[in-house]
Amino acid sequence: MSEAAEVIEAEARRDVRNRWLLSMPALLIILLAAAGPLLIVVVYSFLTPGPYGDVQWQPTLSGWVNVFLERDIFDETLSLADAHVSIFMRSVWLSLVTTVLTLLVGFPTAYFIATRPDNSRELWLFLITIPFWTNLLIRTFAILQIIRNEGLINTIMIKLGLFASPVQMLFTDGAILTGMVYVYLPLMVLPLYASMEKLDFRLLEAGYDLYATPFQVLRRIIVPLVKPGIIAGSILVFIPALGAYVTPSILGGGKNLMLGNLIELQFGQGRNWPLGAALSITLMLIVMVALLFYVRNAKGAGGRHG
Amino acid sequence: MADLNAVEIRNVSKIFGFGEFAFAAVNDTSVAIRQNEFFTLLGPSGCGKTTLLRLIAGFEFPTSGEILLNGENIAAMPPFKRPVNTVFQSYALFPHMTVAENIGFGLQMLGRPKAEIQARVAEMLKLVRMEELRGRRTSQISGGQQQRVALARALAPQPKVLLLDEPLSALDYKLRKDMQIELKRLQAETGITFIFVTHDQEEALTMSDRVAVMSAGRILQVGSPREIYDAPTDRFVADFIGETNFLKGRVVSTENGIAEVDTGVAGHIAAALPTGFSPDGEVTVVLRPEHAMLCPPDAMGECQMTGTLENVVYFGTDTHYHVVLSDGVTPFTLREQNKPMQAARFAQGDRVGISVEANAARVLRN
Known part of the structure; x- marks a missing residue:
């Protein structure tokens, strides 16, 4: 090996070492703040629950068994834990409906903003992000004030004589959905807008010119071209909706549980930390499966639009 | 149909x-x-x-x-x-x-x-x-x-x-x-x-x-x-398409769709009238640069008009001559096709005579 080549190789080695050194702080934070707690959750899920919460260091699978199964209190036989299964199904279902509703509301909203003149778009985007400035809890309580029996809607409707007595809207799935759609809508609008902003609107004219009706233009041209935005928005809404805690606990009122509430219950009143940990990991796995599904879809469609 | x-x-x-x-x-x-x-x-x-x-x-x-x-x-x-x-x-x-x-x-x-x-x-x-x-x-x-x-x-x-x-x-x-x-x-x-x-x-x-x-x-x-x-009938059309010389003048007489126009500095020019248009008084006459040519120096007296050569631009296939007519203000451009191995015949500042092809000039509607 020539001297020059040696020098170059030493330089390259030093370069690699420097890069590792420089990224050390970031790696440490990721390890401590993300991987560390996750590891604790995984370990706890295999331990025995302590009598007043916490865990005892006796390895067992009972936490995991209890995710979907329950032991009969009399004869100790295992059967499907209907309550847990239904909460899982409800959570997935409500999150899916939330995603679809935010898409239905967010799509025209994003389209509206993307078709405004350049100088007014900033203002519309700014208006979309205003709710982010207020604490989630306060926003949720605001909805509660609007839809409760003595709230805004019922009071107005009764004054107008349209309702004879207050209509129960709070503590229903409808209330949870309203709250979640409201909370997660910006997460749908922003990626959709980012996609639509890049859309060449002359393509729509080309579509109309080639005998496509407005609906066909939407289906055949707009939707395929903004698909990356639809996928990104759906992921951003579906994942946090699946783990939503504040909205269902306030607007669903304890009886309409979602996964987040079930997990909280195990760490709180339930005093079953291993089960809570196992439920958390199960939730994470569902999210990962959903993500994988989306990524696969996105590869087929998203890459084309330049 | x-x-x-x-x-x-x-x-x-x-x-x-x-x-x-x-x-x-x-x-x-x-x-x-x-x-x-x-x-x-x-x-x-x-x-x-x-x-x-x-x-x-x-x-x-x-x-x-x-x-x-x-x-x-x-x-x-x-x-x-x-x-x-x-x-x-x-x-x-x-x-x-x-x-x-x-x-x-x-x-x-x-x-x-x-x-x-x-x-x-x-x-x-x-x-x-x-x-x-x-x-x-x-x-x-x-x-x-x-x-x-x-x-x-x-x-x-x-x-x-x-x-x-x-x-x-x-x-x-x-x-x-x-x-x-x-x-x-x-x-x-x-x-x-x-x-x-x-x-x-x-x-x-x-x-x-x-x-x-x-x-x-x-x-x-x-x-x-x-x-x-x-046959552009409009000043804008004449100007937008190709290069054109505009000459202001007065109609002296009209016969068979041809007007004799006294343009002063460029003399009397016979110019075709747009169909159904018979003006009297002030008109504008247009003349394409390729329909005019420089006179040989020894025949200046028989030329349509005279002027001073302001600029000569060589274009390969042809040469453009930018002339100011003898009144000292009216610009006039003409274009001549180049012959093989031809030396430059005129230089900037030369006094030149210009002759015009028959049937080339036209009167504009406005």
Whole structure:
């Protein structure tokens, strides 16, 4: 090996070492703040629950068994834990409906903003992000004030004589959905807008010119071209909706549980930390499966639009 | 149907904006475009030619007036119902579809059977010589190829009229020349009426059956390229197309459509009058630079006019001489074809005489 080549190789080695050194702080934070707690959750899920919460260091699978199964209190036989299964199904279902509703509301909203003149778009985007400035809890309580029996809607409707007595809207799935759609809508609008902003609107004219009706233009041209935005928005809404805690606990009122509430219950009143940990990991796995599904879809469609 | 015009524009105006910001992009314009014609709308940018095209396509609706397609008023019809297709300046090919899918899109939207669409797409690919690229994405082909796909896509549904919005402006010079010939061939082969928008006078003159020259929302003159070039009736048309010399003068006498005009500094010139126009008093006479020539130095006395040579510009095929006539203010340009191995005959500052070909001068309407 020539001297020059040696020098170059030493330089390259030093370069690699420097890069590792420089990224050390970031790696440490990721390890401590993300991987560390996750590891604790995984370990706890295999331990025995302590009598007043916490865990005892006796390895067992009972936490995991209890995710979907329950032991009969009399004869100790295992059967499907209907309550847990239904909460899982409800959570997935409500999150899916939330995603679809935010898409239905967010799509025209994003389209509206993307078709405004350049100088007014900033203002519309700014208006979309205003709710982010207020604490989630306060926003949720605001909805509660609007839809409760003595709230805004019922009071107005009764004054107008349209309702004879207050209509129960709070503590229903409808209330949870309203709250979640409201909370997660910006997460749908922003990626959709980012996609639509890049859309060449002359393509729509080309579509109309080639005998496509407005609906066909939407289906055949707009939707395929903004698909990356639809996928990104759906992921951003579906994942946090699946783990939503504040909205269902306030607007669903304890009886309409979602996964987040079930997990909280195990760490709180339930005093079953291993089960809570196992439920958390199960939730994470569902999210990962959903993500994988989306990524696969996105590869087929998203890459084309330049 | 042969006696009907393909497209007839009747007193169409298109006004954008309101109140003091109102702007008439097309201003009370009427024109008839014949069947199977290669018709060009020519004008500088902002003259309303693209707006007029968009009104025919249906992307804009006229503020007033009628647009007839084969005798039927389509002014209020949405674009997806008009049997008219457009080749866009930016091509506007669908990036999420292949070349073949792009070409078949219109037929698909019309609900034609699959077999028919396939046959037609194959036919179109052959027509624009793109058979090998049918499966490519539109982002994977060159600008000239995209141009062909845009043409094939617009021709596939067999429109009554094809609208072309400056389709060649994004191509380089050589490709543009090829596509001009290609477009003429396609128009001849398909027999479809082409309405072509351009700001390029050379493109308009070489390709069109008839040309309409537009300015400020109005059509100033419609005619064959030869008529537009040789017999402009309007000052703007004369100025916009080719180079022109303008000479002011007084009509002395009129006979058989020819007026004798006293232009003062350039002497008496016999100039043809536009049909049905018999002015007296002040008129403007136009004279193309190639219809005038420099006199030999020994024959100055017999020349039409004299002046001082301000500038000589060598162009390869010809030489342009910029002269100021003997009154010291009137500019006059003339152009002479270069002969092989000819030395420069005149230099800047020389006094020169200019003679004019017979039947070359014309009187303008305004």
